[in-house]
Amino acid sequence: MERLTPAFNVENLSFSYREALVLSDVQIEIAQGKLLFILGRNGSGKSTFLRLLAGLLPCRVGVIQVFGRDLKDIPMAKRAKMFGFLNQQHQAVFPFTVEDVVLTGRASYAGFSPKKADFEVVRETLEKMEIGYLRNRIYSELSGGEQQLVMLARVLAQQPRILLLDEPTSQLDFHHQSYLFSLLRTFANAGLTVVSVLHDPNLAFLFGDDFLFVKEGTIFRPPNGIEPWDAGFLNEIYPCEFQSVPFNDRAVVFPKITL
Amino acid sequence: MKTRNVITLIYVLALPIIVLSLFVGPTQSAGLGAWMDALWGRGTNTDLVFTVIYQIRLPRVLLTFLVGGALAVSGCSIQAVFRNPLTDPYILGLSSGAAFGAALALATAWLPVQLSAFVFGLTAVGMSFFMARKNNTVAIVSLILSGIIVSGIFTSLLAIVQYFSDPFRLQSIVHWTMGNLHLASATKLKMAVFPLLLGSATIFVYRWRMNLIALGDDEARSSGIHPGRDKAILLIAATLASSSAVAVAGIIGLYGLIVPHIVRMFSGPDNRQAVPLNFVFGGTFLLLIDDLSRSFAGLEIPIGVFTMLLGGPVFIYLMKKNNIGWND
Numbered sequence: 022m023e024r025l026t027p028a029f030n031v032e033n034l035s036f037s038y039r040e041a042l043v044l045s046d047v048q049i050e051i052a053q054g055k056l057l058f059i060l061g062r063n064g065s066g067k068s069t070f071l072r073l074l075a076g077l078l079p080c081r082v083g084v085i086q087v088f089g090r091d092l093k094d095i096p097m098a099k100r101a102k103m104f105g106f107l108n109q110q111h112q113a114v115f116p117f118t119v120e121d122v123v124l125t126g127r128a129s130y131a132g133f134s135p136k137k138a139d140f141e142v143v144r145e146t147l148e149k150m151e152i153g154y155l156r157n158r159i160y161s162e163l164s165g166g167e168q169q170l171v172m173l174a175r176v177l178a179q180q181p182r183i184l185l186l187d188e189p190t191s192q193l194d195f196h197h198q199s200y201l202f203s204l205l206r207t208f209a210n211a212g213l214t215v216v217s218v219l220h221d222p223n224l225a226f227l228f229g230d231d232f233l234f235v236k237e238g239t240i241f242r243p244p245n246g247i248e249p250w251d252a253g254f255l256n257e258i259y260p261c262e263f264q265s266v267p268f269n270d271r272a273v274v275f276p277k278i279t280l
Numbered sequence: 281m282k283t284r285n286v287i288t289l290i291y292v293l294a295l296p297i298i299v300l301s302l303f304v305g306p307t308q309s310a311g312l313g314a315w316m317d318a319l320w321g322r323g324t325n326t327d328l329v330f331t332v333i334y335q336i337r338l339p340r341v342l343l344t345f346l347v348g349g350a351l352a353v354s355g356c357s358i359q360a361v362f363r364n365p366l367t368d369p370y371i372l373g374l375s376s377g378a379a380f381g382a383a384l385a386l387a388t389a390w391l392p393v394q395l396s397a398f399v400f401g402l403t404a405v406g407m408s409f410f411m412a413r414k415n416n417t418v419a420i421v422s423l424i425l426s427g428i429i430v431s432g433i434f435t436s437l438l439a440i441v442q443y444f445s446d447p448f449r450l451q452s453i454v455h456w457t458m459g460n461l462h463l464a465s466a467t468k469l470k471m472a473v474f475p476l477l478l479g480s481a482t483i484f485v486y487r488w489r490m491n492l493i494a495l496g497d498d499e500a501r502s503s504g505i506h507p508g509r510d511k512a513i514l515l516i517a518a519t520l521a522s523s524s525a526v527a528v529a530g531i532i533g534l535y536g537l538i539v540p541h542i543v544r545m546f547s548g549p550d551n552r553q554a555v556p557l558n559f560v561f562g563g564t565f566l567l568l569i570d571d572l573s574r575s576f577a578g579l580e581i582p583i584g585v586f587t588m589l590l591g592g593p594v595f596i597y598l599m600k601k602n603n604i605g606w607n608d
Contacts, residue, residue: 121550175499
């Protein structure tokens with residue numbers, strides 16, 4: 022079978038905020054149509070990496086290719102059709118309706134004025150995410166979790182081929198977390214590439230196809246023959262002892278508790 | 281449904297209010313009746329009635345409407361650009377900058393008044409923005425504070441211009457900075473109509489994009505819009521419109537704050553509806569305020585005095601309602 026162009030190909034990428042080096046010499050390929058999670062400790066550079074992929078931070082050292090094209094050469098409106106980005110958090114200022122907020126995701130298609138088709142996409146997206154009932158509600162009055170779902174709907178209304186998500190579940194309750202991950206799973210099965218930063222390794226292990234780990238400025242996959250849920254391997258990422266519990270030919274992990 | 285009716289009413293009433301405003305004024309002999317008589321060739325002072333209505337009142341009415349509309353639309357766009365419901369051309373220091381520019385041009389004739397007002401208006405906006413910016417964000421309170429400082433600087437510079445002006449000019453400068461429309465004339469209308477309309481029309485074109493800009497820079501950029509470019513265009517347009525308003529009508533303080541908030545109560549925050557409604561309501565409302573101030577025969581209170589007295593409490597109310605504190 023012919024090999025698909027990778028969604029992202031990152032070569033020799035380094036990035037620093039002022040003096041502090043955050044990422045150094047990253048080499049990573051991200052395949053199309055997979056549900057990929059980026060795991061690592063707080064402040065390890067996960068979000069920085071995601072923002073670099075999204076073109077929100079300038080890639081000064083190294084190369085980022087999207088579907089084989091240098092990100093730098095792709096105009097902003099074209100990028101929006103290739104990938105959508107969901108921020109970790111969002112602060113609302115004006116009391117826009119949910120429909121108004123989701124409609125802004127259509128900017129790269131609609132230019133200065135949304136057309137009937139754009140409203141249609143918004144309606145379908147909200148229905149698909151089962152939050153159609155929120156359409157006429159005031160966005161700033163929703164709960165944090167509902168706001169996060171609405172912002173994800175905004176990204177989906179953009180109809181990108183890749184989703185870049187920074188902690189999409191940080192505000193979601195237990196039900197919405199599993200709901201969201203099943204949704205991401207169906208998207209990936211349908212050919213969408215999903216790249217998500219995540220704090221909870223177990224959710225990642227339950228749903229994901231591929232896993233990247235970020236530590237001390239480097240990004241890597243587990244070495245050959247070692248599963249990402251291996252307790253010893255995870256101990257190198259997070260400095261605590263784990264125990265691995267087998268589950269559905271994979272495993273979930275718990276911190277070792279000594280009482 | 282009810283707000284729908286209010287919106288329709290605002291659009292429908294604009295034209296009748298413009299027309300009826302032509303018959304308001306201290307000259308009692310040029311009312312609606314006198315004008316009708318003159319049209320039918322009756323009455324004694326036909327020429328006088330026509331002169332008062334067409335050459336004195338018509339330019340003033342049109343100018344007032346345009347100034348009101350332009351200030352409201354500018355305020356609306358500035359609030360979206362800064363993601364800050366508590367700002368307008370006055371709070372940003374833009375009005376003071378433009379007033380200084382216009383006064384300087386009046387006193388020295390170094391540049392045309394409109395252009396000088398625009399240049400210094402833009403300078404003031406830039407100063408407020410860069411003073412308030414920290415880590416690429418502009419906090420609500422920082423922007424208000426830097427606006428106060430910028431406003432103070434240009435008010436002081438304006439005082440210096442006044443100090444060196446001769447007494448005759450001084451009086452007219454003082455009168456005009458208080459926000460005054462009684463010097464409106466066909467010449468002033470011609471001078472200001474183009475920048476007022478160009479600025480407002482640009483904002484009208486960008487009205488939907490303002491929704492996206494108001495969501496935040498990351499959101500705009502990841503939806504394929506350059507936030508920096510759109511914001512610069514919107515700020516230049518708002519500065520063009522409001523500095524021309526200042527150049528012809530002086531400082532009509534807080535008007536660009538009050539009107540967008542009143543309009544949002546009817547249209548909601550969606551700028552697709554809010555921008556045109558701001559223009560029409562802003563124009564009509566200022567015209568009504570001006571009609572009121574013209575009805576006090578003999579004694580004309582500067583319009584800026586009215587808007588400040590109205591705007592002060594509105595600002596305090598908004599500050600309390602939005603829970604704006606030091607940590608925002």
